[in-house]
Amino acid sequence: MTALTIAATVPLAAELLEPADGPARAIAILIPGSAPLDRNGDARQLPLGIQRQLAEGLAARGVASVRWDKRGVRASGGDFLTSGFGDLVADALAVVDRVAADAADRGLPLIVIGHSEGSAIAARILAERPAVAGGVMLSGYARSGLEVLRWQSAALSDQVPGLVRGILRLMRTDLETQTEKNRAKLLATTGDVARIGGARVNARWHREFMAYDPSVDLAAARQPVLALGGQFDLQSPPEDTPRIAEIRRAPTRAEVLDGLSHILRRQVAPSLKEYRRDVRRPIDERIVPLIAAWLQEALAGPDA
Numbered sequence: 064m065t066a067l068t069i070a071a072t073v074p075l076a077a078e079l080l081e082p083a084d085g086p087a088r089a090i091a092i093l094i095p096g097s098a099p100l101d102r103n104g105d106a107r108q109l110p111l112g113i114q115r116q117l118a119e120g121l122a123a124r125g126v127a128s129v130r131w132d133k134r135g136v137r138a139s140g141g142d143f144l145t146s147g148f149g150d151l152v153a154d155a156l157a158v159v160d161r162v163a164a165d166a167a168d169r170g171l172p173l174i175v176i177g178h179s180e181g182s183a184i185a186a187r188i189l190a191e192r193p194a195v196a197g198g199v200m201l202s203g204y205a206r207s208g209l210e211v212l213r214w215q216s217a218a219l220s221d222q223v224p225g226l227v228r229g230i231l232r233l234m235r236t237d238l239e240t241q242t243e244k245n246r247a248k249l250l251a252t253t254g255d256v257a258r259i260g261g262a263r264v265n266a267r268w269h270r271e272f273m274a275y276d277p278s279v280d281l282a283a284a285r286q287p288v289l290a291l292g293g294q295f296d297l298q299s300p301p302e303d304t305p306r307i308a309e310i311r312r313a314p315t316r317a318e319v320l321d322g323l324s325h326i327l328r329r330q331v332a333p334s335l336k337e338y339r340r341d342v343r344r345p346i347d348e349r350i351v352p353l354i355a356a357w358l359q360e361a362l363a364g365p366d367a
Contacts (some may be wrong), residue, residue: 071157072150078102079162080118087127089172089196089358090162092188093117094155095133096179096202097272099143102130104178111326111342113178120351125359127171129162131280143261145255148180148208148271157186159192165257172196172362176354177203179299179325182290186277189284197287197361199354202296202325204311205281205303209246209273216242218297219335223250246273278310287314291353293323295333296341316357323347 067119069075075112083088098106103129104113118128134154136144141150159175166173167240175198182203189198204211227259245259249269257266288311292304301319308317327350328341 067131067161069154069158069161070136071154073134073141073154075154076102077129077158077181079127079129080122081127081317082122082125085125087169087171087225088125089127089174089362090166091117091121091126091167091199092126092145092155092162092173092175093128093130093135093282094175094177094181094184094188095130096181099133099136101132101137104130108290110336110343111264113327116346117176117351117354121354124355126353126355128176129158131158134184146265148275151180151268152184152187155181155188156191159188159195163192163194167190167228174198174358174362177201178252178327179203180272182299183208183275185338186280186284187275189288190280193285195286197358198284198289199329199357200288200307201350202299203277203290203303203307204299205278205306206300207273207276211252211299212246212273213239213243214234214300215298218300220363235279237319249273278306283305285313287357289354289357289361290315290317291323291350292317292319293325294319294321294326295323295329295330296332297304298325317355320347320349323349324364332367 064077067077067079070078095104095114100106103115104111114130118130121128132139134141134146163173174196175185175188178201182200185198248268252266255266255267290304290307294299294301304317304319308315324330327346328344329347
């Protein structure tokens with residue numbers, strides 16, 4: 064493991080993990096999902112470990128990777144609460160630009176692998192940096208962030224605890240109606256942070272996230288893409304995974320994996336309540352081999 068400092072608008076603490084056996088055949092930039100996540104993909108209350116496990120699995124298959132602490136998290140500078148979606152895109156682009164020079168010197172292809180929100184950032188990178196060789200979207204989506212949040216509200220209506228459902232009934236409302244009101248309040252804000260339901264919320268991130276539609280960049284980008292969705296995803300629409308292939312004019316492989324949740328674990332039925340138990344297990348064993356096989360095919364060549 065090699066420590067890196069990325070000079071974005073704030074200093075980002077990152078690390079490069081190289082394969083232990085032999086030279087790397089590619090370098091992957093691992094872009095995390097939403098929330099204040101560290102380089103491993105861990106939140107303070109929920110250690111997802113997605114980026115760490117991807118890095119380790121890829122290294123075992125000859126692929127180096129770079130991952131970092133989000134701004135305002137652990138060793139990185141800045142403040143997460145006041146950050147916008149655009150800031151996170153700029154941070155990821157800074158990482159790509161920093162690593163691209165090293166990849167070029169070593170004659171290695173550079174790819175981006177994003178999970179959830181990170182998949183949307185990966186789409187932006189593919190459009191902004193045509194020299195990037197390809198992209199992987201895990202638990203991704205192909206609609207605006209606003210439409211994703213609306214889809215989530217409908218998908219999560221059955222996941223609301225009984226007590227909360229009872230309170231909502233007393234208020235003569237439901238989850239979808241209440242969350243739509245909250246989104247309208249956020250869209251009406253102008254500052255970085257707002258108070259919604261008594262909690263301080265990163266309002267600028269919400270406004271920018273809701274406005275961005277990755278399908279535009281996905282349709283324009285010419286690099287190959289692998290999209291892997293989950294049958295039991297409650298946060299990104301599973302039906303968007305095949306749609307990614309439909310809207311693209313470049314080589315695209317899209318697959319919805321049976322029993323897979325948003326956090327890349329296998330479930331017997333879709334459930335947010337199982338997340339805390341699920342994170343004790345590794346990510347699904349299908350994920351890394353599928354990425355490695357796609358990488359070999361997409362980058363075609365004896366060293367790909």
